[in-house]
Amino acid sequence: MSGKAYRPPEQGKAGQIFDSIFLLVLVYAVLFAPLVLGLTGGGTITKTVEEPTWEALGQNPTMAAQWEKLGFTPETAAEMITTRFDYTINPWALLLTAAVILGYFIFLIKFSEKEYREVINERFGEKK
Amino acid sequence: MSSTDTAGQDRQRISLLRVLGPAHVWALGVGIVLVGEFMGWNFSVGKGGAMGSLIACWVIGLLYTCVAMIDSEVTSTVAAAGGQYAQAKHIMGPLMAFNVGLYLVMAYTMLEAADALVVGDLLSSVAGEMGHDALDPRPFVVLTIAALAWLNYRGVLMTLTVNFVITAAAFISIVVLFLGVQPWNPGHMLQHRELLTDLPYGWIGVIAAFQFGIWYYLGIEGTCQAAEEVRSPARSLPYGTMSGIITLLIAATMTWYVATGLLPWEFLGQAATPLYDAARVTGSTALQVFLFIGTTFAAIASANGCINDASRAWFSMGRDRYMPLWFGAVHPRYRTPYRAILFLIPIAVSFSFTGLLDQVITFSILSGLLGYTFMPVNMWMFRRKWPLGSIRRGYVHPFHPLPAIVLLLLCITTYFATFLGYGTQLLAMMCFYIVASLWFTFHRYKYVRRGDQFTMPWSRPRGY
Amino acid sequence: MDLWNIFEYAAWGISGLLLLWMLFDAVQVNRDFSEELLTSSREGELEDTTEKHELT
Numbered sequence: 001m002s003g004k005a006y007r008p009p010e011q012g013k014a015g016q017i018f019d020s021i022f023l024l025v026l027v028y029a030v031l032f033a034p035l036v037l038g039l040t041g042g043g044t045i046t047k048t049v050e051e052p053t054w055e056a057l058g059q060n061p062t063m064a065a066q067w068e069k070l071g072f073t074p075e076t077a078a079e080m081i082t083t084r085f086d087y088t089i090n091p092w093a094l095l096l097t098a099a100v101i102l103g104y105f106i107f108l109i110k111f112s113e114k115e116y117r118e119v120i121n122e123r124f125g126e127k128k
Numbered sequence: 129m130s131s132t133d134t135a136g137q138d139r140q141r142i143s144l145l146r147v148l149g150p151a152h153v154w155a156l157g158v159g160i161v162l163v164g165e166f167m168g169w170n171f172s173v174g175k176g177g178a179m180g181s182l183i184a185c186w187v188i189g190l191l192y193t194c195v196a197m198i199d200s201e202v203t204s205t206v207a208a209a210g211g212q213y214a215q216a217k218h219i220m221g222p223l224m225a226f227n228v229g230l231y232l233v234m235a236y237t238m239l240e241a242a243d244a245l246v247v248g249d250l251l252s253s254v255a256g257e258m259g260h261d262a263l264d265p266r267p268f269v270v271l272t273i274a275a276l277a278w279l280n281y282r283g284v285l286m287t288l289t290v291n292f293v294i295t296a297a298a299f300i301s302i303v304v305l306f307l308g309v310q311p312w313n314p315g316h317m318l319q320h321r322e323l324l325t326d327l328p329y330g331w332i333g334v335i336a337a338f339q340f341g342i343w344y345y346l347g348i349e350g351t352c353q354a355a356e357e358v359r360s361p362a363r364s365l366p367y368g369t370m371s372g373i374i375t376l377l378i379a380a381t382m383t384w385y386v387a388t389g390l391l392p393w394e395f396l397g398q399a400a401t402p403l404y405d406a407a408r409v410t411g412s413t414a415l416q417v418f419l420f421i422g423t424t425f426a427a428i429a430s431a432n433g434c435i436n437d438a439s440r441a442w443f444s445m446g447r448d449r450y451m452p453l454w455f456g457a458v459h460p461r462y463r464t465p466y467r468a469i470l471f472l473i474p475i476a477v478s479f480s481f482t483g484l485l486d487q488v489i490t491f492s493i494l495s496g497l498l499g500y501t502f503m504p505v506n507m508w509m510f511r512r513k514w515p516l517g518s519i520r521r522g523y524v525h526p527f528h529p530l531p532a533i534v535l536l537l538l539c540i541t542t543y544f545a546t547f548l549g550y551g552t553q554l555l556a557m558m559c560f561y562i563v564a565s566l567w568f569t570f571h572r573y574k575y576v577r578r579g580d581q582f583t584m585p586w587s588r589p590r591g592y
Numbered sequence: 593m594d595l596w597n598i599f600e601y602a603a604w605g606i607s608g609l610l611l612l613w614m615l616f617d618a619v620q621v622n623r624d625f626s627e628e629l630l631t632s633s634r635e636g637e638l639e640d641t642t643e644k645h646e647l648t
Contacts, residue, residue: 006578006579008449008575008576008577009574011452011453011575016452016453016454019572020451020454020471023451023564024474024475026563026567027475027560028478030556030559030560030563031479031491031556031560032478032482034556035479035482035484035487035488036482039556040487040553040556043551044549059392061322062319062322062323063322063323063392066319066323066390066392066409067392069411070395070409072395077394077395080394080395080398081394083398084328085174085175085329085333085336085548085549086549087329087336087548087549089548097543097547097551097558101543101558104558104561104562104565107565108223108227108565109220109224109505111221111223111565112216112220112221112222114221115221115222115223115573116220116221116222116592117592118578119222119579119582120582120588120589120592121592123578123579141632141634142629142630142632142633143632143633143634208635214635260595263596263600267599267600267601267603267604267607268603270603270607271603271604271606271607274610274611275606275607275610277611278610278613281614281617446631447631447635448635453631457630458630458633459621460621460625460629460630461621466614466617466618467618469614470614470615470618473611583635
C-alpha cells in the first residue's frame with residue numbers, strides 16, 4: 001500500500017448536486033413516468049356481463065351475502081368479478097425480458113470482478 | 129452550539145450509536161414485514177386464486193428460509209451498516225455493491241410509499257363509512273411520512289423502541305381477529321366450504337401468484353441493516369432474523385385462513401386493506417376497530433423501519449462515495465444519517481400519491497427479488513474466496529450449496545411470475561438498474577477510493 | 593366543513609411543520625459543524641468504541 005494507491009479526485013459541491021439531481025431524474029423518468037402515464041400495471045381483460053345478477057356473475061348465495069356485507073350490488077361488483085389477468089405468453093417478450101435480466105447480471109458480475117481485483121491489490125499489495 | 133466548539137472537534141470522529149438489542153432487531157425485521165399481512169399479500173389471490181395464494185405462501189416461505197440461512201452466515205461475519213451492501217462490497221465487488229445498495233433503497237422506499245398509501249386509503253374508507261365522502265388521503269400520506277422521518281431524524285433507539293410496541297400491537301390484532309372469528313366453529317363465521325373455488329387460472333396462476341407471495345415476508349432480511357447499531361451483531365442478528373421468520377409464518381397462515389374464509393376471492397384479490405375488510409364482514413364493531421388500529425400500526429411500523437433501512441443504505445453508499453459524499457454525514461447530536469433521511473422523503477411521497485398500490489408494491493418486490501438473486505452467487509463466492517476455517521464466522525449454515533441452488537431456482541420462477549401480468553414494469557425496473565449501473569461504472573466510480581472499500585480484518589481472498 | 597375537513601388541514605399543517613423543522617435543523621447543523629466532522633464516520637470502525645457514546 002505504498003505510493004501506488006489510486007487517489008480519486010475530490011468531487012466539488014456542484015458535481016455532488018448534479019449527481020444527486022441525476023439520480024432523482026432517473027427515478028422519476030424511468031419508474032414514476034410509466035406509472036402515472038398508465039403504461040404499466042396488470043395486463044388484464046374485463047368481460048362485460050349484460051344485466052349482472054349474482055348468479056350471472058357466478059357467485060353462490062354465500063359469496064353474494066359476503067359481497068352485500070361489503071356494500072356491493074351485482075352492478076358495482078361486476079367489474080371486479082369479471083376482470084381477469086391475461087396470461088397468454090408472447091414468446092418474444094419473454095425472450096427479451098430473460099435476455100435483459102441475464103445480460104444485466106453478467107455485466108454486473110464481470111465489471112465487479114474487474115474492480116474487485118483492483119481493490120484487493122491495493123488493500124493487500126500486489127500479488128507476488 | 130457555537131462555532132468555537134466546532135473548531136476543536138475537527139479531529140473528532142462521529143458515528144452511529146451501538147445501542148440496540150435482539151428485541152429491536154425483531155422489531156425492525158418483523159415491523160417492516162408484518163404490514164404485508166394487512167395489505168398486499170392478497171394481490172396473490174387475484175393472480176392465482178385463494179388456493180394459489182396459499183401455495184405461493186408456502187413456496188415463497190421456502191425461498192425466505194434459504195435467504196435467512198445464507199444471510200445469517202454472511203451477516204454474522206460482515207457486520208456493517210448497509211447489510212447486504214457491505215457484503216457485496218467485500219465479496220463480489222464495487223459495481224455489484226452499488227446495485228445491491230440501490231435494491232435496498234428502492235425496495236424500502238417503495239414499501240414505505242405503499243405503507244403511507246394504505247394509511248391514507250384506510251382513513252378515507254373509514255371516513256366514507258362515517259358519512260364523509262371523498263376524504264383527501266394525501267395530507268395523511270404526507271403526515272405519515274413526515275412524522276416518521278422526523279422520528280428517524282431524532283434517533284434510532286427511540287425509533288425502534290416505538291416500533292417494538294406498535295409491531296407487537298399489530299401482531300396481537302391478527303391473533304384477536306383469528307380468535308374472534310371462532311376458527312374452531314367452521315361454518316359459523318368462516319365459510320371456506322362455500323367461498324373457496326378451484327384454481328381460476330389453473331397452475332400457471334399459481335406460479336403467477338409467487339410475485340405477491342413475496343409480500344408475505346419482504347423485508348425480513350432488513351435486520352442486518354442495523355449491524356452497526358446492534359450491541360452484539362454476530363449473535364443478535366441471526367437470532368432476531370430467525371424469530372422474525374417464525375413470527376411471519378404463523379401470522380401469514382392465520383391471515384390467509386381468516387381472509388379466505390370471509391371474503392370472495394375476486395374481492396380479496398383487489399382489496400387495499402383485506403384484513404380490515406374481513407373484520408368489517410364479521411359485523412363486530414370491536415373487531416373492526418381492532419383491525420383499523422392493527423392495520424394503521426402495522427403500516428406505520430413498516431414505514432418507520434423502511435425509513436431507517438433505506439436511509440442507512442443510502443448513507444453507507446455516500447460514505448464510500450458511491451453516492452455524493454454529502455450523504456455520508458451523521459447528525460452530530462442525534463447520530464443519524466440525517467441527509468439521507470431527508471433526501472428520500474420526496475420520492476416516497478410522490479409514489480404514494482399515485483395511489484397505485486399493486487404497482488408500487490411490484491417495484492418493491494422486484495428490487496427485493498434482485499437482491500435475493502444476488503445472494504446465492506454471493507454465497508458461492510464467499511465460500512470459495514474464504515473457505516470454512518480461514519476466517520471466523522459467527523454462524524455456518526448447513527447443506528451448502530443446496531440452499532443457494534433452491535434460492536436461485538425460486539428467484540427465476542418469480543421473475544417469470546412477475547412477467548405474467550406485470551411485464552412492462554419488470555422491464556422498466558431493469559432499465560432503471562441498467563442505466564444506474566452504466567452511470568456508476570463510467571462516471572461515479574472514479575471518485576471512489578479503491579483499497580479503502582475493504583474494511584474487514586480478513587485475510588486475502590483465495591485466488592486473488 | 594366537518595371534523596374530517598379539520599383533520600385534513602391539521603394533517604397538512606403538522607406535516608409542514610415537521611418538514612420545516614427538519615430542514616431548518618439540517619441547515620443549522622451544516623452551518624455549525626464542519627463538513628469534515630459530519631462525514632467522518634467510517635465503516636467497521638465501531639468495534640473499538642462500543643461504549644463511547646459521548647462526543648466530547
